[in-house]
Amino acid sequence: MSLLEVKDLQVRVEEREILHGLSLTVNPGQVHAIMGPNGSGKSTLSHVIAGKPGYEVTGGQILFRGEDLLEMEPNERAAKGVFLAFQYPVEIPGVTTWNFLHAALNAQRKARGEDEISSPAFLKKVREVAKSLNIPQDMLKRGVNVGFSGGEKKRNEILQMALFEPAVCILDEMDSGLDIDALRIAADGVNALRSPERAMVVITHYQRLLNYIVPDVVHVMSKGRVVKSGGKELALELEESGYAQFEDAA
């Protein structure tokens, strides 16, 4: 069974249709890249998979391990193993990263019927993960993303990804606002999490990121549809010739 299956998805925002019948099948262990120009519906897709309010699904299905994802609350999806790394992670003043991670992890575990993780075990686990991602302890004591640089915010997303061990990770424009060094650190973090059980969907405008996170499958989106799919060489082709050729295809 495929891990994530998007079938003929149609999505509206207010009166405008953004996705007009998008399909996508992601199997365990795979890394999919979704590329496309601005406004092609890439972020909409990631938001709808995660269940962000404000989108109206007018047709199609999203199945996660065969279950209907659209029927689930966003937090249920998270507990099932759907993780969205946000393009713009929000700041939550006054809530330390420690507390936030602990609360979220336990909420997910509880929803899955697992035991809550104790404070000492949690501390140990976070410290290990943070160390591997080069995240200083000090950052964990600060409010979630408050005063973090762009690179720090993205690393915090990857830290959470590592901690929650999701089945599918959707990385929404992970490279936006990162310089080349920060990008490399973030990509290394992501690569370390690649495994035969886990799938990744990397959404990006530029091919650059895919030099670091090498995809198995590349999809090109335009005007709310996948217009072409192929191997990693498709990304290089796009780099050469741009998106214009696909605008008409859509």
Added chain:
Amino acid sequence: MPAVQETVERVRRIDVDQYRYGFETLIESDKAPKGLSEDTVRFISAKKNEPAWMLEWRLEAYRRWLTMTEPTWARVDYPKIDYQDIYYYAAPKPKKTLSSIDEIDPEILKTYEKLGIPLREVAILEGVEPPPGGEQTPNRKIAVDAVFDSVSVATTFQKELKAAGVIFMPISEAIREHPDLVQKYLGTVVPTSDNYFATLNSAVFSDGSFVYVPPGVRCPMELSTYFRINERNTGQFERTLIIADKGSYVSYLEGCTAPQRDENQLHAAVVELVTLDDAEIKYSTVQNWYPGNSEGKGGIYNFVTKRGDCRGRNSKISWTQVETGSAITWKYPSCILRGDNSSGEFYSIAISNGFQQVDSGTKMIHLGKNTSSRIISKGIAAGKSQNTYRGLVSAHRKATGARNYTACDSLLIGDKCGAHTVPYVEAKNSSATFEHEATTSKISEDVLFYCIQRGLSQEEAVGLVVNGFVKDVLQQLPMEFAVEAQKLISISLEGSVG
């Protein structure tokens, strides 16, 4: 974050309407006849075996009260209170002098156990689990004075306090045992003529706590009073007087609860604080009187006058309050910065939900030279509630070098509530430096979604974000109270998001 988890469990256990402290204790009580007259005042004074001067003081206040009218300037709306339809005194029976905690009516002890307030000294020694990444707190002792309806039922740790020279006892006892101290300070911060509710309190107050910390003494433990209204149709009028003599320090905590009742009950307390040279008082309140049900029926009318007088040089008074209860809150813990270099602080969290109405804030009155004050107010309005911050900062002509910083933030949850900010900033000399900022906003949908994407439920997410919003103030509370307050905040917002 264990606190959040516990909160969530607790929230799940209770219905929307359910107020955790809403049970009633069935015990016999000894009441004054209903209504207010000179006889009522005499009755209370006699019950307390008060000296003649005290009765005179009360009667003068009563006569003054008769000439006064109820204030209407606050943004609160309630039906007219019939002052003749209230019992002004109710004491649990049998009333006799207690020599040890074991003599307290077991029903009352049970009440306090249900409230989570340990009256048995041994129980207080338990520590609280610190949050991850937080510091391990040393186990601390807290001396408790518990006031049940109109009388104080237990004061713990008397011996240890006595050894340090600290006087901590019901004010009714202090009037008899330390008349010189009481006479010297009572009514000097909040005069009997101060305002309608304070004057009423002066006439009929029945009990409350009295604290005196002698010069140079740092009170060896936190002092605490828990107030509980139990009787029907009963007003509670407690009076607290705390004096920190030169170079002393005391931290005082106050908690309040009441049973769920259909009728509204009146609570009109007066708290007076005095700090002499180099002394400091830290006064923390977690107010959780019954707020009324989801239709706005019942609940406590909380009309409270709290004021501190920084009488000495370099003295300091700090108020911290977490206000989640009461149908109506009318409360402005204030500082009179009389001594040169004295400082005042006001940290407040006021949460309103359902039909609650809150009009609360502070007054920082700068009289001495180089005085400073700081106000951090966090208002959270949900449901159909109205939440007003009202604050005065004033520097008088001679208060050269006065400084104030004020930050008032309001958070709105839902579109049926109101959040209001009414600051009065008055400078009467050019060297005063005042800075005031206020913002009003709602919980960001993006922040909520982010939390939910990480696995938290809507309610957990709101609780988390609100606790973050009020963190600056929570940090001012002693650890045990902070944990309690954090839970209370989440419970208070239960049902606020749909």
Added chain:
Amino acid sequence: MNVVAKTETGRALGDVFAVVRDRLPGKGKIADQRRQAFEAYERSGLPHRRIEDWKYTDLRALMREVLPLAPAPDAAVLSRAAAAVKLRAIDGVRRLVLVDGAFAPDLSDLGNPEKGLSIRPLREVLDAGDGALSEQAFASDISNPMIALNGAMATDGVVIDIANGTMLSQPLHIVHVASGTAPASMFTRSLLRLGRDTGVTLVESYLAAEGAKAYQTHDGLVVAIGDNARLDHVRLVEDAIDAFNISSATVTLGAHAHFNTFGLTSGGHVSRYQLTVTCAGEGSTVETNGVNLINGKQHADTTLFMDHAVPHCASREIFRAVVDDRAHSVFQGRIIVRPDAQKTDAKMMTRALLLSDDAEADNKPELEIFADDVTCGHGATTGALDESLLFYMRARGLPEKEAQALLIQAFVGEAIETIASDALREVAIATAQRWLEARA
């Protein structure tokens, strides 16, 4: 005691009203409105500090009584007024002059009105029985005693109507001149109507002719800004130092309308300006800015009420007070966001600079929010001039007063800069400059 004072004040004025009532312009419905307004005023009398809105400006203590109406201006009065107007003339504007509460056609520019512009004295509109215009001019909130009194007593004013689609290039300038030598009251009421897609600049000045003293100006302005219209408004209060100026303006904005107003008060013994702005159409924006420059024993009060009644509107307020000697500056700014006025963006900043130990500044910014999806905030600061800056400037050779003047200019500059018209900004700067020079 208050009760007695109220009765006495009320009665004295009541007699005045009884006498003048029949001579006031406007019959029928307007006469009824006047009577109701007067009764509303009489119920409260002069407002005092126990009334929350008047906490800092106790007219019972400051003004004590309302003076009788000024007589109609004679030739001597008009000629002194003409001299005063000339002294403060602004180039390139269309001038409309009110002397002692009466429209003065000879001092006003009524010729060659641009297409779509209509200007008439209020008295003429009332005498002509133009019901709609008169009613609009008198439709105001009589729960405020001083607005009620103004409505009851108004003798004249100007009624300006701008037809849909008219963009006026020439600013209009209403000049209020007090010219009679005997202390008296002037009551004026003006109406400005901007149709759809219009634009205009309105300047209002308050002046005293030589010899005018201890007079009372009671002015009221009603403004309706149509959809997509824009009003730029500058108000300069340079009344005599022993005069009273109690004025109010009520401004309503239609959809996507814009209102930019700036007020500068440097004159008058006691002044109070009550401005109520209502965003009644979605997408409207408001900039309200002001400066008080006062000294001696002056008392200047600006009370602003910003009413966000509909969604998607924005308002900004910047207010500065410079207070010297024993003067007393008051700023009350209330922002209300009504239920359903979602997406409101409202911000207010008020700052006071105290130049003397006896000066007083009271700030009461207020937020009253009934909608949740809003961004609202206010800030208030009070302080003295920065000593280190002063010292630095003096070390560079500037005399103290000059250094102060530079810092004060910078302090008020942020508010003055909001004036849209270059020419009017210069007028405001010149007015501030006069105040600073008089100080030096």
